[in-house]
Amino acid sequence: MLMVFPVVWVYWVFSLTIVTYVSAFIINRYKEYGFAALVAFYTIYLAASQIVATRLIEFDLGFYTFFAPAAVFLYPFLSQAIDMINEVYGEKKAHIAIIIAFVTQVLLIMFIVMTNSLNPAPFFEYETAWQSIFSQGIRIVLASWVSFLVFQNLDAYVFAWMKSHYPKQVFLRSASSDILSLTLDSLIFVVLAFYGVAPLVPLIIGQIVAKNLIGLLDTPWFVWYKRYLENNSSINNQ
Template sequence: MDTNLDRVETTAHEHRSFRHFDIVMAAFVAILLLSNVIGAAKLSSIEVPWWPVGWWPAADGSFIFGAGILFFPVSYVIGDILTEVYGYQRARRCIWVGFGAMIFMAFMSFVVVALPPADGWEGQAAYESVFGQVPRIVLASILAFWAGEFVNAFVLAKMKIWTAGRALWSRTIGSTVFGQAVDSAIFYPVAFLGVWETEAVIAVMVGNWALKVLWEVVLTPVTYLVVGRLKRAEGVDIYDTGTDFSPFAKAG
């Protein structure tokens, strides 16, 4: 904990105005939506020379992954920053905003894709391939995000109290381990169980969970930098000692 900052308990900052909170929330929602729109529909592959031939998911020597995994975990990093800097109450508000935005995005995609194309317009098939979403996968994505982000915020807020604000890396990585585990445990079975073989669902679920946690580890120095600057800019260090952690509690 930075000793130059004022330690603030939950009840003391409920109605406080912060300079950069809205910017961080906007970044959180933007990355969340873009990672689902741009990355979710594309499978990518890279050559991995040392990967044993025949091992999933690189049976031909190419490691195959969903492009969204490159950016979706960044929303968890920003979620960590929100909870660490602004507390669980404001992180909860951002999660609900992101949840609502995802529902609206899914509804808007459905309506726009369903509209009949004009005569002579030849982009309908391409449009459907990008924005046409399987309802089961959309439901899985929304539920997994909601549950995973709340677990992530809860674990980080609790660990901050237990560690007295020390060892930021332990709570950002620890919260991601649990949050992404819940996210993956919901998304892949709901989206693909019965469509893929059970072994494949489990393999993808575990593999993507590990990659997302690895992303958090790699981005830890960035998290330290952003958290430090935001805390100094806001002048406080918030601890959720009196917080109601229910996702449905009234936002502070």
């Protein structure tokens, strides 16, 4: 019996390839616009992960199945995006990007709360579903914000440190900074969001395994991004 290949990985590979190539192309051709492009991708990753996190999914590794928010497929992209910024524009710009992205998420929640305060049209049939999805508890929101600020700033710092100490080890600095920051993110978020209301250990393990697995899988795209910039830079300088 043939095993069905999950279509989610097709979307995952396609989207990651598009973002990586477009980012590298813009930086190579129009470096002054590269930072803005990377921040735009970074922000949409974060906004999308905040929205899809409300859906819990079954994560099947083939030999073990666990449950996690759907955002585990997107959240590791944040680490890659901040690494892409850090690699070209430096640690200071990476921290600036984190602040910009955080402000956009505060605004996103404000806009959702604002629209939720309005009375729905009498013929709008999906009000209950809408409210159940977009009425996140303040505890969940705060946990998400705290974990984001901690793990992304840590990622930026560790990546910059690894780059200065191991400048040739492209895969190492991206993978190591991602693993450390994504693990810490899982610990902080789950404890702050679910302590006293849900079993912490299964949720922490699920998030750590899923995020780090996907974080490792997307690291070759970062290496490709680095190689593309190096190769095309040498061509342009001839």
